[in-house]
Amino acid sequence: MNLFEKKVLSFWDRENSLTILLIVLAIQIFIVIPFGQQTFFGRAIFYVFYILLMVTGMLVLMKNNRLRATTFVLLILAVVALFGTNPSFEIAHDLITAFFCLLLNWVVLLRTFGKGPVTTHRIFGAIVAYLLIALIFALLYHTVYIIKGEISFKGLGTADRKEFLYFSFVTLTSIGYGDISPVVPFLRSLANLEGLVGQLYPGIIIARLVSMEFESSRRKKENNDRLA
Template identity: 35%
Template sequence: MKKMTQNDNFIYLTCSLILLLLGMALAQQFFDASVQRLMQSATVVTLLVAVWGVRDEQFIFRKGLIFPLAIILTSLVSYYLDNLDLNYAHLFLLLIFFIITAVKTAKQVIFTGEIDGNKILGAICLYILMGLIWALLYTLVHLASLQAFNGMPDSQLWYEILPDFVYFSFVTLTTLGFGDISPAMPITRFLVYFEAIVGQFYLAILVASLVGSKISNSSQKQLNKTREANHE
């Protein structure tokens, strides 16, 4: 089986994140809300493997059944924290993990070697991570004040409201703004319009620059090959 490296890790991560977002929607549509714990745990383990473990040839999660076992373990830890009424601690730790993962992803995308297709996919992964980070922020604010958002259920269970905030976060990040969920407090309005600003500047500056650099590098390589062929 081909090992994942820094040359292809974001290909796997992009597919995994898309499937996990789909899984989150399917879990909300067809299963009990507590299944979201499993989806959250799958996300954590996927990020550990694709972002944190890509440099380490002996990374523990590469070993066969360790992957599903790790998902089950993190789900149990999540369940334990929730039963201790530690929703805030759990979500805060998850938020810190996602932020550190986003920073590590950005370093791999921007500061390592020449731009290739894998790094452009890494920029897409970073965009998805940004949406998930804001979804966690919205969830924390909602748990602190049920009046923070219009159109949300009055639930204190994070796994019931997180899928809705994931949806709302990506609608905001892409500036679609359907209006079914809306901020109702100054702090949540700030978070919402700031996410929209960051999302637009991210696409306009970073992703466009990466794609431009990739095209420029490809053109330069082709030009060098043409010159070498003409000299022979």
């Protein structure tokens, strides 16, 4: 590993990499995907930001030696499957990307709740994990739709990714507008699981971050008392 590679990996090992990941992920989820992929321009923008998101995630994951080879293989497979026209390519892309996001989520949570004081970057890391959950479920919904067809959902406008991401966020946040609803039993169970995760995650994460902040403040006060 040369000096440049060491510097790159060293940067992505810092907490501020979580902030950069959040920015890229938020642009992809709230701007690029909702824009749609029905036009050539929409697809081009999606591909650019999708690859940017995957590369950013790869750089975060690559600091872990055990995940380095796995991450690189998953990135290549996901990008190759993305440009396939056969439905099997779409299924492969969704499942590979979902697994990639799951690994990324795990690493982000490890960094967010690692030793040390609670910082803004760590709070952003908790938000990244929440957004990744919605993205993972959206990919799974899309996979089932490709397999089962239009009978999978009631009220679904198109098969565009933005529809599944919208449904995923509505379910995760328990808004429940009811304009789109799952019909297939497996999808209903998946939606119930996402709704449960969406309810438990904020409470657990907030409680954990608050306890970490209290612990950090206590240690800081003890150190100041010793020095006084």
